[in-house]
Amino acid sequence: MTKLGGRIYYGWYIVFSASIIVLLSMGLRMGIGPFVNPMIFDLGLTRTEFSLILAVGMIVYGLGMPLAGYILKYYSTRFVLITGLIIFCVSVICTITSNGIISFLLSFGILFSLGLSFLSNITLAPIICKWFVQQRGKALFYLSTGGMAGMAIMTPVEFTLIQAVGWKHSLLILGGVFVCIVLPSAIFIMKEDAPAEANDDSKRMSDQSRYMLDKITWKDAIKTRAYWQIVIGLFACGYGMNLMGSHAVPMLMDHHFEPMTASFGFGLIGIVAIFSSLFLGTIADRYPRKNILFWVYFVRGMGILGLVFVETPAQLFFVAVTGGLVWAGSIALSSAILSDFYGVHLLAMLNGWAFFGHQVGGAIGSFLGGWGFETFGTHILAFGSAAFISLIASFASFALPKKISFPKYNNINKDHSILK
Template sequence: MNKTGKRTYYGWYIVISASLIVLLSMGLRMGIGPFVNPMILDLGVSRTEFSVIIAIGMIVYGLGMPLAGWLIKLYSTRFVLITGLLIFCASVLWTINANGMISFLLSFGILLSVGLSFLSNITLAPIVSKWFVKQRGKALFYLSTGGMAGMAVMTPVENTLIHYFGWHQTLLLLSGVFICVVLPSAIFIMRENVPEGADGVVTRGRVHNQDIQEKLTWKDAVRTRAYWQIVIGLFACGFGMNLMGTHAVPMLMDHHFEPMTASFGFGLIGIVAIFSSLFLGSIADRYPRKNILFWVYFVRGMGILGLVFVESPWQLFFVSVTGGLVWAGSIAMSSAILSDFYGVRLLGILNGWAFFGHQIGGAIGSFIGGWGYETFGTHVIAFGAAAFVSIIASIVSFRLPEKITFAKYIKDEVQSLSK
């Protein structure tokens, strides 16, 4: 109960629980930078070869997302979370005992990616969207805050744990934390039965729109230009975020920053994103979502480009703070727009395939980050490309429609109401 005597809306407990899960899964997926150098030394591979493994993992991570969306529709969020946890724990045990490149590729590159995809934002965004109508944008932004907190928290934590215990023990410790967070959340908190109207007042127009959305199929969605505009934006998001997650810390160390300074500078993006996402969440349902998405991609592109040219800690921290202001927005806004356009029922599968585009971008970004440096001796190629793609995404996002109408379903609805 709060001070006014009203019960706290149950949906917020789901948001908190989901945010903690995303904190861990995205924190590990996006904050892999501290693992790069010690794993390369242990495996005896080049940065390009390691980048190939990461790139394959990114694609598998993307393929796991529509699978997770399909399983949610077939079973439940709880089932997908517990399955993902089991896969993740098995992959960690295999990874720390892996011998040779093939074993490491199968365990760390493929199996771990499947497990993390089942514990990702894609699995949790549909249930959050179900519980929120009037405040859907805010709730999804808060969910994204978990991912940003993960990047802020996990990167320096992983760096510290690896320094004292090595990367094998660090993965084991993290798997124990995953069990303590994901298992009770899946069993006790994730409820699929939502009260009528969720958190908002259902108007006649909204009911009418929901009736039409209930009839939509995924084929209807992918035939619209707006869906592919979202996919283009998420491709850019994946390109930049995974390039940063895999290569930002090593890049900064190549530019003669101390390891802890590099890790903190990268983690600072997530720290700022935690607070900025709270602000963006407060305006997400008050202003056109496409306008917010435009600024997210534009400022992020400038930040990615700026990061490669910083020469001192204060410059690094300034760029990190600036980039962190918009770091959380793309995933939240994309999910909100998809649910607005096509309904919550299709959100899991549509979000999953859209995020496959995100992971294709992530695979390309992760590969180019290593290959570009070893081929040209500079990080400007990869980070400049990420900035360029982000600017393209900002333009495409600005051109999104305010809403989508499906003429054939509107005609059917009008005919049924007239009878």
């Protein structure tokens, strides 16, 4: 670990704390599968109605991310985290007391999703990028490791809790855990002012490039093709990950897997992703990020498709392990590439809107997973389309440029470019 003055570099404490928060928020958002059937049964909803509520939640989750990024421009990470925690806790109380589709939509579909969006990596990635330059890729991958650990841990934990005390008490218990983790982390750990050593990027870019990064605006960024290539990738990421998070466990149960086997099989993706993300983090600052991102989307697409056709626990676990090898890469790499291309000062806003595309994909995937099954009696439509879109994202990522130029900021007649 990087050290300053003989002590562990404080930025790593921020990374650890942020990873735990993302473990909880992404684990609950992406691992909602165990709640699906109990909520549907208790509230008398059809799978299509529940999928529609999930889709609305994905859109709200996506809109909340650029909102969080906008608030970060004027307030601190601490403020955004505490605001998100308050919204989340209110949503939990409203969800467990809801008694119809409208109240459930407002509480679980809207408030719940908004609160979690404020507790997501969109809020936490910028502060990590402030504290890390040379090891930015590694630090962001460690943040993603928290999300993958959330999938691995939260899914079986949720299933066990629901079996023991029901979905309402399970959600209440998880709300208490959020308070115990997020509140002290926000108050005592999230320090905005990084030391001068954290921003010593003289080895990475020229004075010209640094000048350009300080000058470009979000309007300049969204006019570049590279930004939309990142958005395409995150759309595919959201489509596949939210489809999996909402419908993988129910799909496997529809295919006659035992509930615990299905939950463990899905959770195994996150277990493997914990270790694979640590490995990917070691190479993210050494090799072209776009090439790594290509393989992430390509292998993930094949894994999503393979999950539909597994027939035995051994096959399920093999596909889960294979998919887990690349499950964590897209979010960390996309954030790192955006900060490399457009600068840390634009990361929260650009990342937020890019993740809105992620959530639009998530909304479509979540809805199609339920509607497609009820309409056609098969999961191939939803999971097959997710695999196809992942392949498109893989080639869009491979086509990313190595550098971006903004000639209007070339005040000394030299090309102002950003490396890798």
